[in-house]
Amino acid sequence: MRTRHRGFTIIELLTSIAVLVIVFGLIVSLSNFVRNTSATDLTVTLLRKLDEQLQVYHQKYDGQWPAVPVFDPKPDQNEVALAKTARQNNEAFVRALGTTTNLSTTVFAELPSSVYDPETQTLRDAWGNPIVFMQRMHPAIGMALDDRPFFFSAGPDRKYLTREDNLYSYESAAR
Numbered sequence: 484m485r486t487r488h489r490g491f492t493i494i495e496l497l498t499s500i501a502v503l504v505i506v507f508g509l510i511v512s513l514s515n516f517v518r519n520t521s522a523t524d525l526t527v528t529l530l531r532k533l534d535e536q537l538q539v540y541h542q543k544y545d546g547q548w549p550a551v552p553v554f555d556p557k558p559d560q561n562e563v564a565l566a567k568t569a570r571q572n573n574e575a576f577v578r579a580l581g582t583t584t585n586l587s588t589t590v591f592a593e594l595p596s597s598v599y600d601p602e603t604q605t606l607r608d609a610w611g612n613p614i615v616f617m618q619r620m621h622p623a624i625g626m627a628l629d630d631r632p633f634f635f636s637a638g639p640d641r642k643y644l645t646r647e648d649n650l651y652s653y654e655s656a657a658r
Contacts, residue, residue: 519639522609523650526636529598529606530652533614533634536580537652548632549579554615556623556644565643566612570605573613577604608636608650615643625651 491499540549554572556565581604599606606614617633620626623644625635631653638648 522639525595525598526608526610526638526650529594529608529614530634530636530650533580533606534652537616537632537634540580540582548618549576549616551575551579551616551618553618554624555621558623558644562642569613569615569637569643572615573605573607574603576616577606608638610637610639610641612637612641612643625649625653 537549541547552568552572552575554568556568597607597611598609608614614634614636615624617624617635619632620630623646625633625646634652636650637643638645638650640648643649
């Protein structure tokens with residue numbers, strides 16, 4: 484009489500491994516989705532807070548908007564030059580908004596250091612790009628309601644001139 488050997492066949496092992504690989508792939512893709520959604524939510528919250536601070540500035544200074552170098556990208560301008568201009572724009576508007584409140588003691592102080600750096604007084608989106616203050620509408624960037632200034636983020640692709648994934652303060656108010 485033959486005794487039956489207890490164990491797994493090669494088919495059972497391969498099936499188990501295939502199921503584990505599929506589950507692992509689902510977990511990884513879900514975590515990427517959650518991370519991107521979280522980054523978008525953080526940036527939208529930041530844009531909303533900036534828009535609120537901009538309104539405070541506008542009221543405090545009798546209808547004036549902050550004097551910030553105009554961010555006016557040209558269609559053929561490379562991303563390195565755009566990032567440099569965006570950083571200068573960012574530093575200028577953070578200084579201007581800082582005149583109305585002490586940013587280090589406001590809601591910005593609650594933001595992660597990857598977004599708000601109190602030492603350099605810069606604000607970045609969740610992907611590390613400087614947030615940009617737009618004083619007027621721009622066909623390559625966006626069109627704000629009522630032709631009022633707005634803030635925008637380059638979004639996950641980190642390119643300022645792609646509107647598909649850019650985030651805007653005038654859109655965040657509607658969310």
